Amino acid sequence: MKRAVLLAIGDELLSGSRRDINCSWLASKFADAGWEVRKIEFLPDENAPIVQALDHWAGQTEIVVLSGGLGPTHDDKTRQALADFLSVPLIIDHKAYNKIAERYNPAEQEGIERSRSTQGAIPEGTTAVHNSKGSALGISFHHKQTVFFSFPGVPDEFQKMAEECVIPILQNEFAARRSFFVTGWAESLLKDHLASVFKRRDLHISILPSVNLIELALSGEESIVNEVASDILSLLPHDCLPSGCRSLPEAIYYEATKKNLSVSAAESCTGGMIGAALTGISGVSKVFYGSAVCYSNDAKKDLLAVPSFIIEKYGAVSSECAIVMAERAQKMFKTDIAISVTGIAGPDGATAEKPVGMVWFGLASSEHSCTFRKFFSGDRDRVRKRATAAALEYLWRSLKGEEIVCPYS
Amino acid sequence: MKRAVLLAIGDELLSGSRRDINCSWLASKFADAGWEVRKIEFLPDENAPIVQALDHWAGQTEIVVLSGGLGPTHDDKTRQALADFLSVPLIIDHKAYNKIAERYNPAEQEGIERSRSTQGAIPEGTTAVHNSKGSALGISFHHKQTVFFSFPGVPDEFQKMAEECVIPILQNEFAARRSFFVTGWAESLLKDHLASVFKRRDLHISILPSVNLIELALSGEESIVNEVASDILSLLPHDCLPSGCRSLPEAIYYEATKKNLSVSAAESCTGGMIGAALTGISGVSKVFYGSAVCYSNDAKKDLLAVPSFIIEKYGAVSSECAIVMAERAQKMFKTDIAISVTGIAGPDGATAEKPVGMVWFGLASSEHSCTFRKFFSGDRDRVRKRATAAALEYLWRSLKGEEIVCPYS
Numbered sequence: 069m070k071r072a073v074l075l076a077i078g079d080e081l082l083s084g085s086r087r088d089i090n091c092s093w094l095a096s097k098f099a100d101a102g103w104e105v106r107k108i109e110f111l112p113d114e115n116a117p118i119v120q121a122l123d124h125w126a127g128q129t130e131i132v133v134l135s136g137g138l139g140p141t142h143d144d145k146t147r148q149a150l151a152d153f154l155s156v157p158l159i160i161d162h163k164a165y166n167k168i169a170e171r172y173n174p175a176e177q178e179g180i181e182r183s184r185s186t187q188g189a190i191p192e193g194t195t196a197v198h199n200s201k202g203s204a205l206g207i208s209f210h211h212k213q214t215v216f217f218s219f220p221g222v223p224d225e226f227q228k229m230a231e232e233c234v235i236p237i238l239q240n241e242f243a244a245r246r247s248f249f250v251t252g253w254a255e256s257l258l259k260d261h262l263a264s265v266f267k268r269r270d271l272h273i274s275i276l277p278s279v280n281l282i283e284l285a286l287s288g289e290e291s292i293v294n295e296v297a298s299d300i301l302s303l304l305p306h307d308c309l310p311s312g313c314r315s316l317p318e319a320i321y322y323e324a325t326k327k328n329l330s331v332s333a334a335e336s337c338t339g340g341m342i343g344a345a346l347t348g349i350s351g352v353s354k355v356f357y358g359s360a361v362c363y364s365n366d367a368k369k370d371l372l373a374v375p376s377f378i379i380e381k382y383g384a385v386s387s388e389c390a391i392v393m394a395e396r397a398q399k400m401f402k403t404d405i406a407i408s409v410t411g412i413a414g415p416d417g418a419t420a421e422k423p424v425g426m427v428w429f430g431l432a433s434s435e436h437s438c439t440f441r442k443f444f445s446g447d448r449d450r451v452r453k454r455a456t457a458a459a460l461e462y463l464w465r466s467l468k469g470e471e472i473v474c475p476y477s
Numbered sequence: 478m479k480r481a482v483l484l485a486i487g488d489e490l491l492s493g494s495r496r497d498i499n500c501s502w503l504a505s506k507f508a509d510a511g512w513e514v515r516k517i518e519f520l521p522d523e524n525a526p527i528v529q530a531l532d533h534w535a536g537q538t539e540i541v542v543l544s545g546g547l548g549p550t551h552d553d554k555t556r557q558a559l560a561d562f563l564s565v566p567l568i569i570d571h572k573a574y575n576k577i578a579e580r581y582n583p584a585e586q587e588g589i590e591r592s593r594s595t596q597g598a599i600p601e602g603t604t605a606v607h608n609s610k611g612s613a614l615g616i617s618f619h620h621k622q623t624v625f626f627s628f629p630g631v632p633d634e635f636q637k638m639a640e641e642c643v644i645p646i647l648q649n650e651f652a653a654r655r656s657f658f659v660t661g662w663a664e665s666l667l668k669d670h671l672a673s674v675f676k677r678r679d680l681h682i683s684i685l686p687s688v689n690l691i692e693l694a695l696s697g698e699e700s701i702v703n704e705v706a707s708d709i710l711s712l713l714p715h716d717c718l719p720s721g722c723r724s725l726p727e728a729i730y731y732e733a734t735k736k737n738l739s740v741s742a743a744e745s746c747t748g749g750m751i752g753a754a755l756t757g758i759s760g761v762s763k764v765f766y767g768s769a770v771c772y773s774n775d776a777k778k779d780l781l782a783v784p785s786f787i788i789e790k791y792g793a794v795s796s797e798c799a800i801v802m803a804e805r806a807q808k809m810f811k812t813d814i815a816i817s818v819t820g821i822a823g824p825d826g827a828t829a830e831k832p833v834g835m836v837w838f839g840l841a842s843s844e845h846s847c848t849f850r851k852f853f854s855g856d857r858d859r860v861r862k863r864a865t866a867a868a869l870e871y872l873w874r875s876l877k878g879e880e881i882v883c884p885y886s
Contacts, residue, residue: 082514084505085685085694088497091519096493105491107526110500110517117516276494285494332776339756340749343770347748350825350857358776360769361752367741367767367810371780401776416759446633448759 077137101238118149127212136221164196280457316460324355332401333359334393394430486546510647527558536621545630573605689866725869733764741810742768743802803839
């Protein structure tokens with residue numbers, strides 16, 4: 069297996085004030101191509117640690133990619149560290165920099181010329197990498213049988229440059245890869261359920277859980293991947309998203325489009341998160357019409373015409389309120405199906421009967437409606453995310469025509 | 478300055494399938510206490526690289542914290558690597574593990590007992606760290622004048638254990654720290670505007686930009702921090718969030734509560750993101766009533782009663798539609814102020830006159846209403862995030878009673 073090392077340079081990564089995006093993004097591209105990322109290191113904006121890391125990895129790995137530290141200020145040390153590592157001076161690559169300068173309009177030329185002496189410099193004998201999104205040149209070179217790439221840390225620039233020069237040179241080492249996205253399962257229960265699959269030693273399986281969605285990524289020989297894929301589908305006939313869908317909103321869009329059905333929502337504790345998730349998909353307005361976000365009790369009455377007595381008698385977090393919210397949203401938006409959510413996200417608002425994390429969901433179509441109750445653990449943010457993901461799961465299953473067990477309807 | 482190194486163990490970090498949360502979180506805690514995080518390394522689930530890293534950092538830094546690799550499966554290598562590094566055997570700490578076991582209910586005892594032989598093991602001579610949120614013991618010990626901590630990688634568990642044993646031993650090295658959150662500025666323009674502040678060498682300033690919000694974090698001697706803080710406030714009289722507020726939703730909640738004003742929204746391209754952002758705050762229902770998410774044109778008519786001729790004549794992305802959306806939301810939710818957003822998030826739906834990234838905003842109160850137009854660059858996700866943040870900025874300024882320049886009203 070071919071190996072790479074990723075180095076991210078920047079004091080802001082070590083003070084926790086900025087989270088790395090570039091390394092985890094590029095690591096997934098390496099993994100997709102069957103490469104092994106041996107190590108990821110975050111280094112300060114300082115010459116010695118950068119030179120030391122370059123010395124350490126030269127000859128130890130096929131590729132080293134550096135992110136960051138190529139800006140124009142005195143904080144940016146990567147360029148000089150590369151020159152020191154190679155024991156060569158920095159020189160200005162005017163030809164490469166002219167190509168960057170010509171992208172800027174006349175008003176910006178003064179600033180670009182000012183940065184030529186820093187951002188246009190590369191270690192002598194190395195190759196400049198064009199940057200079509202920013203003003204700093206990238207750098208690439210071979211040393212001790214290792215290929216080095218150094219790109220700016222701005223994610224747009226880093227990703228574009230890596231896509232242009234790093235990813236094309238990776239040769240896919242796996243014959244086949246396939247992913248399944250499974251909803252409705254806790255990770256530990258899913259592992260038990262798929263024990264026969266996880267026991268296998270003839271292919272590689274990664275488990276990547278997110279909220280109410282677990283990605284199972286298989287990689288290995290094609291016939292084995294296909295065999296295990298059909299095992300998974302027969303063990304999980306109802307819970308794998310359709311092929312090509314990587315999220316619940318994508319699955320909802322796929323299913324609603326296929327069946328020519330429309331959906332809407334009525335949200336209380338999720339406050340718009342269901343709408344925000346669904347509208348992340350371009351073109352979704354054909355199947356998702358909107359969401360009535362009724363956070364206060366008055367809004368439930370004013371926008372959705374939830375009768376006062378329902379809120380007074382049963383409370384806003386109740387099966388009764390959830391069902392009215394879903395039915396009114398379905399009628400108001402004139403959709404085939406509507407989902408509603410009302411719950412106690414916490415930390416305030418809980419009672420003995422209605423603890424933090426208790427959430428009611430309603431599903432309504434013109435023919436029938438039902439409600440569900442779930443209890444989620446975690447803080448406000450987590451309860452809301454889990455409630456959103458559960459609502460999307462119900463909506464997807466309902467679009468599939470699946471019978472959902474309604475213990476509280 | 479005191480120094481620390483953070484090591485995150487896990488193949489999933491190196492395949493890009495999971496992003497690190499623990500290290501960046503803990504790094505910010507170290508920075509808050511004036512410590513320097515020297516390096517962050519992501520290592521594979523393999524004995525040799527872990528032992529090598531421990532050997533390398535022992536005696537080189539005051540604290541080393543490890544995250545991950547303490548689970549019960551054969552993938553988890555950290556515990557054995559720590560024992561190998563110290564050249565001692567693993568022993569079961571029954572007393573420490575009993576404390577974990579007693580938290581679980583009778584149905585779960587079998588599983589807990591099964592994991593005792595792995596998750597209850599620590600290297601001989603080290604100290605078990607109690608885990609109040611999971612089933613694996615943490616480990617701590619001194620070696621070559623370095624203090625080592627090893628915690629499970631599950632963020633809840635890691636953070637709780639670090640809060641209990643690591644953060645208390647950090648001594649604050651800075652006399653004073655103070656943060657300002659500035660909205661409405663591009664980073665480069667803000668740097669120019671505050672040039673006199675950034676020139677200073679007698680205090681440390683970090684710039685931490687997020688969407689339409691830049692945190693300026695000052696640290697240094699108390700009198701200097703106070704002096705520079707008052708410079709910043711006089712240079713930015715209208716753009717710093719109120720003291721104690723770290724986000725636009727918090728500032729909106731603060732201002733609306735102070736003035737006893739209520740707000741609502743009508744969202745098209747943001748699809749619920751404004752509502753989702755505001756309802757992230759517990760107790761916000763006192764000032765934020767709800768949002769009418771009208772993603773399809775029909776929903777704008779059905780839910781907000783936007784007249785058909787407005788959409789036909791001017792289009793859904795227009796000043797005319799934005800103003801009607803805001804006015805109807807303000808009346809329907811019976812709030813003092815309402816904000817509306819309608820724009821082209823892309824990649825589809827653009828025309829020559831209405832490019833991707835063009836967004837109209839409307840602000841309405843019972844007395845008057847106005848609209849604004851902005852152009853955002855970037856992909857769908859970025860346009861939507863920036864539109865949400867701009868809407869929140871308008872809402873905040875409007876609550877402050879600030880006159881907002883309305884070039885297109």
